[in-house]
Amino acid sequence: MSPYQRFYHWIATTPPLFECIAPFESLQKLAFSPTDTSDYSGNPRLGFLYQHLCTELLTNTSSYSVELEEVQINKDNGQTLGAIDLILNNHQTRRQEHWEVAIKFYLLHQGTWFGPNAHDQLDKKLKRMLTHQLKMSTTPEFLAQYPQLTGLSEHLLLQGRLYTNPFSPEPVPDKCLGLKLNQSQISGHWCYQHQWEQIGEPLYELDKPLWAIGQTEIGNPVEKPNGRFIHAQTASGQFWFVVPDSWPGKT
Template sequence: MPNYTVNASILTQFAQWIATTPPLFIGDEIIVQKLPFTHTDNLQINDYRGNSRLGFIYQHLCQELFTHCSPLAIEQTELQLNNEGRTLGELDFILRDPFSLDASHLAQHWEVAIKFYLLHQGRWYGPNAKDRLDKKLRHMLNHQLKHTHTPCFIEQYPQWQYLSQHLLMQGRLYINPFESHPIPRFCEGKEINVSQITGYWCYQKQFSQIDESLYQLDKSCWAIGAALTPELTAVTKPLQSILHCQSQSGRFWFIVPDNWPNNT
């Protein structure tokens, strides 16, 4: 994938968003609710040049925050687990908590993710409807975070055989204001943080019902939004298959094809 550039100003805003925005789920022994980032006001970040996928940018900023704004210390990032020449998986972060009173939590395995999901008929779908919140959460809890329990991992990294597991999942959840559906409180038995159900979505055929101007967002601004300047041109007709926009009032909107989520 070609290199993609995000300037330092946007990255700094994005990092502040990560450090202060509640996760998608109420916390438990694995799901993180209390964010481990402090004193971010003086964080200095250089321009990003790399993969354009938002998850890569998000993980890069988490690494910056763990490095400069967290009591947790990075021991390893993007740790690959291999067996007989085959890659079994990759761990986002191995962190060390030097202040933990629990010896079993001195070393920690963290997986991080940023996701955006749209409620449709009781399920949360990604803009690419092959992605669903229940599937993603199940994969993170039952696959990604289980790598450190495998004999292969323990054999290769015996110093980390007692890692605690932690999942940080941030993003935003969207509902269709032109349709009435009950909003689930749980997903895969985990309680959804309703404070993060702040976005709207609609079909292209419903676009004319939106009563304020929308402005398309670059993917690097999906989380934080963009400053609405006179130079920006409002979306008058959604020609692309999927649009992520910000309204004049600051509301986030997804506009999807009329056959979504059956178009993938």
């Protein structure tokens, strides 16, 4: 199975970061067909690949078809308001739906979930998704472009993994912005560069397209990083971030 096929299967079977209460979505309930995505030639960045595979998966079910994808919304003066990921036709409810999809990785530090780039934080990302991204389909600018698409329901597919530091333990929140986190997705580890020796087993660095699924064939272990963050796995498949001692710095 190619990495793209493994990622496709991961998206279909992995719970989201939050418990599946509206607007949060999971694809686990869908009956999907396998796909041959080994010939993917689009943008290799993780977010683009993830959205492509989500779209592929949704359209490989009997429940959905894509009405619109990656819809740019602009003001009259040309200023960009943002983009809508997907407008889907739900063949079961016979309604149209606005979907936003994202894959994210966050590390718990002093009660806050930070991205490896610490300017990215789960609470800020979630607030923007709920109050800006999912509201794009109700803006006058969108409705002027697509007057037939009114009353769309809102759906958020937010997958990824949450990481805790076993060498600097702290209470693990069960909510973010009052919404319940999916405890099964708090499964990764992270540590500072100065805590490297405490890991106690070799790490194998992962290219970003493999952050979700890991490697099936490991190569040479990575040496202790110097001033950069790495995402890696052990031979048994445990995921680790190792971050510089200055992380998260000023945010």
